Amino acid sequence: MAVRKPPTERQRRLGAELRKMREHVGLSLTEAAALHGTDRTTVSNIEAGRFGVSADRVRVWAANYSCPDAAYIDALSQMARERRAVSANWWESYRDRLAVAALDLAEMEHHASALRGAQITHLPGLLQHEDYVRAVFREAVPPLTPEALESRVEFRVRRRAVLDGAEAPECTFLIHEAALRMRFGEDRMIKSQLDHLLNQSDRKNVTIRVMPFAAGGFPSAGSSTLYVSGPVRQLDTVQLDVPTGSAFLSADTHLANYRSVLDRMEERCLGPDPSRDFIRDVMQDL
Structure with a gap:
């Protein structure tokens, strides 16, 4: 269930949407955990984006919260599937x-x-344009090292x-x-x-x-x-x-x-x- 830390903005967003769904029906963390057959800490960690969540679980929780919006649930389920393959995305090679x-x-x-x-x-x-990118980053404060400058240029061009x-x-x-x-x-x-x-x-x-x-x-x-x-x-x-x-x-x-x-x-x-x-x-x- 654990994912890399810190969670990405989209991972946090998925958890935040599940939290909004829970709060919309007026359930506490403890009440939601009992409804889902899990514990309060797991629900809290998923809502904070610290733990991953499967597409199937998203659909089960949405059903437990009586969410009627099928398109919204489909979109959240797709986000859950995406996060499990996040390490394959090109931008991950720039994480360090x-x-x-x-x-x-x-x-x-x-x-x-x-x-x-x-x-x-x-x-x-x-x-x-690449030359424009380089000129913009040359104005960074504090000044970037040549290696850091080229990393930023390369990333923006990609x-x-x-x-x-x-x-x-x-x-x-x-x-x-x-x-x-x-x-x-x-x-x-x-x-x-x-x-x-x-x-x-x-x-x-x-x-x-x-x-x-x-x-x-x-x-x-x-x-x-x-x-x-x-x-x-x-x-x-x-x-x-x-x-x-x-x-x-x-x-x-x-x-x-x-x-x-x-x-x-x-x-x-x-x-x-x-x-x-x-x-x-x-x-x-x-």
């Missing part, structure tokens, strides 16, 4: 080299049904593979003009990055929309946001960039608020075709 939050983000992107991000001063990580494949998520990237004009590296490299951005916008599953300075203020202007859609809305997650890495939010109120934030920001953005023209105009200014 990168912060856990970076691995959690790659895992969420891998399983996402859709992605919608808002970037203010940096271009979206999944759309960054994350871009999520855009490929038959089941690639639908992605919408809202990019502020500030991110297009921010100088990370020489003008020639920035031109190459913007050209890469235009090439990525040709993908059927990628939509880029630019918010020019002229659009004025907007909600959450001080931070970048990524809204990761799960197989059902209850399993959506918001990822925020913070000085120490990433913060992950999943409470219903947080999800609703950030959907509203992104909706309002998108209303102020140019359409996809005018956005491409805007990017070309920025390239000509370099």
Whole structure:
């Protein structure tokens, strides 16, 4: 039953959903343990993500809690199956080299049904050219060693593979003009990055929309946001960039608020075709 420690964000999320299911029907840990034929400590450890749980057990617990949402239960059961094969995922080879939050983000992107991000001063990580990635990480404080720098560059470049494949998520990237004009590296490299951005916008599953300075203020202007859609809305997650890495939010109120934030920001953005023209105009200014 034991899994590697610390649990990933998705592992914690699975446990948290089981806890919400229990609390929704008003059962204590002790009462739930008796209902499931196990002990209070096991229920607590599963809900905290410290212990694994099988897909069959997820379905049994959901039935014991009288959960009526079949799609939600199916999605949780799939998460339970995924966690048993977690060591096979490509990002696990970076576990001793990168912060856990970076691995959690790659895992969420891998399983996402859709992605919608808002970037203010940096271009979206999944759309960054290798030279741009390297220039961004050269600004890290404290400075990275050459080995650590290359590990981060390699990892971010490998994350871009999520855009490929038959089941690639639908992605919408809202990019502020500030991110297009921010100088990370020489003008020639920035031109190459913007050209890469235009090439990525040709993908059927990628939509880029630019918010020019002229659009004025907007909600959450001080931070970048990524809204990761799960197989059902209850399993959506918001990822925020913070000085120490990433913060992950999943409470219903947080999800609703950030959907509203992104909706309002998108209303102020140019359409996809005018956005491409805007990017070309920025390239000509370099």
